[in-house]
Amino acid sequence: MRPAILETQPAFKKILGYHGIVFTGDKQFKVPGFDQYNWLVDVNACFSTAPNGDIIDRTQTVTQPWSMHVQRPWQTPGSICDLESCFALRTKDLLDRKQHLNLLWSGGIDSTAMLTSFLRHGQSLDQLRVLYTINSIKENPGFFLLLQQRDDLELIEFGGDTYLEQQLDGLFVSADGADDITASLDQSFYAQVGWSGLQQSWKDFFFEKTNSVDFVNFCEHWFDHSGCNIKTVLQARWWFYTACKIQKFPTSLAGLVRDDQPLPMGFYDCELFEHWSAHNLHLIMPRADYASYKQCLKDYIYAYDQDRHYRDHKQKENSAQLTWYRDKRQALQGSQYIMLLANGQRIRTPNLPLLSEREYRACYGHSLDYLFEHV
Numbered sequence: 001m002r003p004a005i006l007e008t009q010p011a012f013k014k015i016l017g018y019h020g021i022v023f024t025g026d027k028q029f030k031v032p033g034f035d036q037y038n039w040l041v042d043v044n045a046c047f048s049t050a051p052n053g054d055i056i057d058r059t060q061t062v063t064q065p066w067s068m069h070v071q072r073p074w075q076t077p078g079s080i081c082d083l084e085s086c087f088a089l090r091t092k093d094l095l096d097r098k099q100h101l102n103l104l105w106s107g108g109i110d111s112t113a114m115l116t117s118f119l120r121h122g123q124s125l126d127q128l129r130v131l132y133t134i135n136s137i138k139e140n141p142g143f144f145l146l147l148q149q150r151d152d153l154e155l156i157e158f159g160g161d162t163y164l165e166q167q168l169d170g171l172f173v174s175a176d177g178a179d180d181i182t183a184s185l186d187q188s189f190y191a192q193v194g195w196s197g198l199q200q201s202w203k204d205f206f207f208e209k210t211n212s213v214d215f216v217n218f219c220e221h222w223f224d225h226s227g228c229n230i231k232t233v234l235q236a237r238w239w240f241y242t243a244c245k246i247q248k249f250p251t252s253l254a255g256l257v258r259d260d261q262p263l264p265m266g267f268y269d270c271e272l273f274e275h276w277s278a279h280n281l282h283l284i285m286p287r288a289d290y291a292s293y294k295q296c297l298k299d300y301i302y303a304y305d306q307d308r309h310y311r312d313h314k315q316k317e318n319s320a321q322l323t324w325y326r327d328k329r330q331a332l333q334g335s336q337y338i339m340l341l342a343n344g345q346r347i348r349t350p351n352l353p354l355l356s357e358r359e360y361r362a363c364y365g366h367s368l369d370y371l372f373e374h375v
Contacts, residue, residue, distance in 0.1 A: 002370055003342040004069035006263075007251040008054055011338045011355050018357045019372040021065055031065040034374075039218045043240050046209045047189065053248040059225040067371045069342035071247055076227030077275040083283075083296055086272045087117040094267075095122060100170025102129045104158075104253075104264075107139030108317055110178035113297040114267040115143075116304045125150065129168065131158040139317065142307045164329055172257055174322070177268030178297070180246040181277040182284045183238040185293055186316065193233065195288035202236035228278050238281055242274050254340055255326040263344065291315055 016023060024030045030038040037055070040062060044051040057064065058074040081089065094101055095118075103118065105111045118128055130147060132155065137144045147155060156162065190198075197205070206216050223230045226239050250266035257264060268274075277284070283296045293316055302311040330336045336353060337346035347368065349359045 003345065004067040005339050005371060006069050006071070006342045007248060007254065007340040009337055009339065011336070011352060014355050015338060015357075015360060016066075016372075018360060019066075019369065021372060034063065034065050036062045036218060036222075037064050039215050040222075040240075040244060042210060042212075042215055043206075043219065043236075044244075046206055047184075047237055047240065049188070053245055053252075055244045056247050058243050058247070059222070061222065061225055063374060065372070065374055067374070071342075072269075072271070074225065074243055075271060075275075077278040080275050080279050081272065083276060083280070083300065086276050087113075087300065088121045090267065090270060090272055091117045091121040093270075094171070094173065094265075095127060097171065099127070100129060100168070101127050102131055102168050102170055102172045104172060104174045104322060105130050105132045105136050106175070106322070107132070107136035107143070108175070109294050109297050109301070109314060110175035110268070112140055112143055113178075113300050114173070114175045115147075116301050119150075119153075120304060125152045127170075129154045129156055129170075131156050133157065133159050140310065140314075142310065143301075143305055146305055158325070164332060166257075171262055172253070172264040173267055174250055174253055174264055175268065176249040176253075176264075176266030177246050177270070177273065178294075179249075179316075180241040181238070181268055181274050182294055182297075183234055183281070184241040184245070185234075185237070185285065186318075187290060189237075190290050190293075198234040198285075199232050201231065202233050205233045205236075226278075234284070235281060238277065238284075242277070246274070251340060253322060253326060254346070255330045255335065255337075256322065259335075259344070259346060263340075 013023070013029075021031060024032070030041050040055050040057065041051075044055060054068065055064075056068045056070060058070055058072065060070060060073055101118075103111075103115055105115050115130065118125070122128065130153060132144070134157075147153060193200075193205075203216050203220070206219060207213070210216075219236075223236065223239060226243065228235070228239070230236055230239055246266070246269055250264050250269055253264040280296075285293045286295055291313065298311045298314060302308070334352075335346075335348075337348040338352070338355070339347045341347065347364070349355055349363050351359065
């Protein structure tokens with residue numbers, strides 16, 4: 001079977017025209033003739049004024065204009081573990097792979113909770129490397145001091161030329177997935193709707209945004225595939241980001257690794273955490289105060305580091321350092337690509353980000369047309 005698309009980069013929009021696909025709007029990215037897919041685009045726009053990232057329907061019930069590979073098709077949540085068990089089991093799963101684990105630590109809530117799990121549950125830390133930056137220390141200086149006290153833990157500052165010329169073996173593990181399973185609740189959206197808005201009917205919210213009964217009816221049917229009783233805006237937001245966005249961000253870090261290295265993995269990108277969150281959305285933000293967002297993760301960290309200030313005051317930040325490093329690395333090394341296929345192949349042309357159809361066809365001819373046969 002020929003590989004489908006795993007992830008796309010900005011130049012992907014340009015090649016759509018080469019394959020007969022016309023889309024409307026720079027932000028909406030709708031494709032005529034794909035009504036259900038376009039409604040997913042509308043869901044994205046309802047939740048974000050600047051939506052980004054591939055929409056990948058893990059229910060596999062919506063036909064997309066191009067062939068996207070679904071790494072983990074959605075499974076209806078069944079029996080669940082408590083959060084402590086989720087951390088322990090996920091950590092064991094990764095350690096059992098018997099490879100070095102390069103843990104990308106930003107100092108933020110998600111990556112600190114991930115690192116805490118390895119510190120608590122790893123019998124030996126010989127497999128681990130903690131990759132950090134100056135920004136990581138600024139964001140969580142107390143935790144960095146704890147890391148420095150561990151003689152059995154390798155710390156690597158992932159700045160300067162390190163990330164440009166890295167020759168590290170093993171798997172790269174990011175904290176991606178945590179935002180998605182916690183409804184990706186950024187401050188701008190919370191400021192827009194408030195606590196009461198998160199608890200309101202998603203149907204009322206979507207109809208107010210779109211004035212479309214057909215759109216609401218589609219969402220009601222598509223939400224049924226979650227296997228959960230989705231009633232509120234918070235639940236709807238959790239479902240969309242978990243069902244359609246969780247795959248995008250770990251794979252988008254492919255530019256940090258060499259072509260011959262395994263693709264980065266998201267620590268929280270697994271059924272354990274998403275099934276736990278499906279049954280525990282009330283723990284995502286337990287109080288009408290944005291500072292309580294991800295309180296369950298901050299409590300998990302506190303049980304290890306006893307940093308009361310971090311627990312009580314730390315808020316979600318957009319840790320863009322790795323994205324900057326990825327983009328800079330690709331630009332300096334000429335390793336930018338158009339799209340990433342499920343077999344790990346980067347589709348690229350020699351002069352990116354400049355691109356022409358003549359150059360694209362000279363490299364690939366019509367060998368990639370199969371990816372766009374839905375049109």
